[in-house]
Amino acid sequence: MLVQVRQSITVLLALFLLGGCRPKPGPVDVVADASAPVPRATAAADSGFAPARPSAHDVVDAWNQAHVKHDATALLGLYAPRVSFYGRTLTNRACANSKKAAFASDPSYTQSVRDVTALTLDAGASGPTVMRFTKTSTTKGKSTDYPSTLVVDASGLIVTETDAVTQQNLARLARDESSWCTDNEYPALDSTATGKLIPPFKVSSLRARQLGMQSKHFRTLAATEPDHAIVIDIIGCPTACDRAAKECGYLLRVADHSNIGKYASILVGWIYVDAIDGTVWDETESGWQSEPPSTGDW
Numbered sequence: 001m002l003v004q005v006r007q008s009i010t011v012l013l014a015l016f017l018l019g020g021c022r023p024k025p026g027p028v029d030v031v032a033d034a035s036a037p038v039p040r041a042t043a044a045a046d047s048g049f050a051p052a053r054p055s056a057h058d059v060v061d062a063w064n065q066a067h068v069k070h071d072a073t074a075l076l077g078l079y080a081p082r083v084s085f086y087g088r089t090l091t092n093r094a095c096a097n098s099k100k101a102a103f104a105s106d107p108s109y110t111q112s113v114r115d116v117t118a119l120t121l122d123a124g125a126s127g128p129t130v131m132r133f134t135k136t137s138t139t140k141g142k143s144t145d146y147p148s149t150l151v152v153d154a155s156g157l158i159v160t161e162t163d164a165v166t167q168q169n170l171a172r173l174a175r176d177e178s179s180w181c182t183d184n185e186y187p188a189l190d191s192t193a194t195g196k197l198i199p200p201f202k203v204s205s206l207r208a209r210q211l212g213m214q215s216k217h218f219r220t221l222a223a224t225e226p227d228h229a230i231v232i233d234i235i236g237c238p239t240a241c242d243r244a245a246k247e248c249g250y251l252l253r254v255a256d257h258s259n260i261g262k263y264a265s266i267l268v269g270w271i272y273v274d275a276i277d278g279t280v281w282d283e284t285e286s287g288w289q290s291e292p293p294s295t296g297d298w
Helices: 002-021 040-047 056-068 072-078 092-105 164-178 205-214 216-224
Strands: 079-085 088-091 110-120 129-139 142-152 158-163 230-236 249-256 266-274 280-284 287-291
Touching: 056 072, 056 110, 056 129, 056 142, 072 079, 072 092, 079 092, 088 092, 142 164, 158 164, 205 216, 205 230, 205 249, 205 266, 216 230, 216 266, 216 280
Parallel strands: 079 158
Antiparallel strands: 079 088, 110 129, 129 142, 142 158, 230 249, 249 266, 266 280, 280 287
């Protein structure tokens, strides 16, 4: 009997403690469906592994499909925050907006890719991958092939998008800008002068040559040897604009080509033409002397 009483007391005490320690009612928790897939980030954290990055080949496929479907939103998710986009550095949103506008202007556009090859720039999986392939763009029934390139970074985002045509145009533009003053295969000849201008310069090399040959200094030099071919045979192009130091203009070499040969000459003198206002400076024994620019046409 005593044993039964003790057992009853023990049970009652246990029930009292459980009731006293039970938490107060609160908001009902939403219980996740155990059969639902676990989000990738959660699964990675639980498993101890980092989320798998898409392969560069997967990125090319997704990029191509986004173009086929005219899906600018999908492209936005494929681009890195900053992208070298056909020679310009743009944000991912600017790239996607550019494609969105292109899709709107040409609803018939579609494309396909083939001959996809990969080149890893850095050793290991952490380096960017250069994906080269042939893109066939089709619009209004006409198809054109473009050797194309996507560079995919270690996180699986596109950091560069370009094609061979763009790269050739950029290379030609770079050559034109680097040789804007003279662009002949014989840069020592006066025939290389051009009418091109790059700010802040306001006088072209062609105009500088004309001003030099119209100057009193040049005419005086030519008059000293009336039977000789006195010409301006070298044009030094300005690369800076420090007018006080005479580094904002064209340095014209005046030379005598008589009886020497097409590409040989004897130095006669120098003329400097300011690339901002066209002022002509003559080299004399006492230093540079200026004369006002000629108003006549060559």
